[in-house]
Amino acid sequence: MSDITAPPRPLAAPRKRNAEATRAAILEAAKSHFAVLGYDCAILRDIARDAGVDVALVKRYFGGKEALFVEALRASFLSDALRTWDRATFARDMANMLAGSPHADEDRTHRFQFLLRAATSPNTAPLLNVLVQDRFLEPIRSWLGGADADARARVLAASYIGFLVERLIRGEALVGRERDVFVDRVTVIFDALLSEPVGSI
Amino acid sequence: MSDITAPPRPLAAPRKRNAEATRAAILEAAKSHFAVLGYDCAILRDIARDAGVDVALVKRYFGGKEALFVEALRASFLSDALRTWDRATFARDMANMLAGSPHADEDRTHRFQFLLRAATSPNTAPLLNVLVQDRFLEPIRSWLGGADADARARVLAASYIGFLVERLIRGEALVGRERDVFVDRVTVIFDALLSEPVGSI
DNA sequence: CCCCGAAGTCAATAGGCGTTGACATGTCCG
DNA sequence: CGGACATGTCAACGCCTATTGACTTCGGGG
Structure with a gap:
């Protein structure tokens, strides 16, 4: 085939x-x-x-x-890296990681490729629902905490996935001004997701 | 199969x-x-x-x-759907589409599902390189305009892809409060991406 | 030393899919 | 009206793959 x-x-x-x-x-x-x-x-x-x-x-x-x-x-999906993140610097750290570094984590990329391919095949997508729920969404959810943690975790996970895909497609690490712009933008996004909902949303 | x-x-x-x-x-x-x-x-x-x-x-x-x-x-990818989006309501419209609904633009979702599936199959991925550049990234870039359009287009596309994957994994449309929270959060993200950089970033 | 179960090999089966070429039929022009 | 070409149908071929069960070989305990 x-x-x-x-x-x-x-x-x-x-x-x-x-x-x-x-x-x-x-x-x-x-x-x-x-x-x-x-x-x-x-x-x-x-x-x-x-x-x-x-x-x-x-x-x-x-x-x-x-x-x-x-x-x-x-x-x-054995290793669970999430708990070691510091909430104060999470957004920028994540952004920097996603921008890429010369010594990027090869293993993480590989594992994620696996996840992505599994998610986009109709044969395996159903199998993923449970796994993603248990080992991905739920950890993020409990780590986020606060009101509407579920929906916020969903958005956070989605963003994370998106940037990882972009990283995979891009291949090389960003440098210079382009990197700065990228990191700033992504930081804003993740910071917004960490904050609890305000008002009567 | x-x-x-x-x-x-x-x-x-x-x-x-x-x-x-x-x-x-x-x-x-x-x-x-x-x-x-x-x-x-x-x-x-x-x-x-x-x-x-x-x-x-x-x-x-x-x-x-x-x-x-x-x-x-x-x-x-014949019809260039991007130009028809209204910048004023883009973020919320997009968020609603990604949350999923019976009345959502089925066609658009289909097209991008198509793209994503094509990108993640080793058989079809090679066919995509030119297409993605010409009909996806470049339109977004020119549609965004302004300073650092390239990096911003990158982030926008990445977010888009991420939510798309999340939608694929999720399967069903969101409803009720969970949907509201989701839409609000995603709207914030896309709104942030539409705005031009401020200050000396 | 020998034997018995575990570990590994082999060939055949069954089903699915893209592809193919021969055949049937409708439609239109002379 | 009638033939010819385009359009549509059919059955079968060939290849690939997961699966299966019977067979062979290793290796350790009685």
């Missing part, structure tokens, strides 16, 4: 028989493939080949493609 | 033999399907069925799936 060649991944040296290791290898390859190609275009055979195993083992260890996907998605 | 049922589309009354009309019908159905399901999950047979024609005609009139997709993509 896809004419895109499989993602680069060094084929591991032949393992001794080890269920846990092969399971992990499959999961790792799956995360990579699903992130780059999306659920629909990712091919179990290729994933298995990169993991250095036979396709049938995917069934044995995970049950099927969809189950493997869910597992890979879960595994990609 | 997809367990999503085909999008609702009234099957047209049987036409007289008319090449132009059937071609248009196929294209219309294709736009809808590609927007909702994406390139990979859209099925030619379903598109043809919605258009009320046989699959083979897709080949006759367009040559193949990919050619049909390109044509549909082009057709979806």
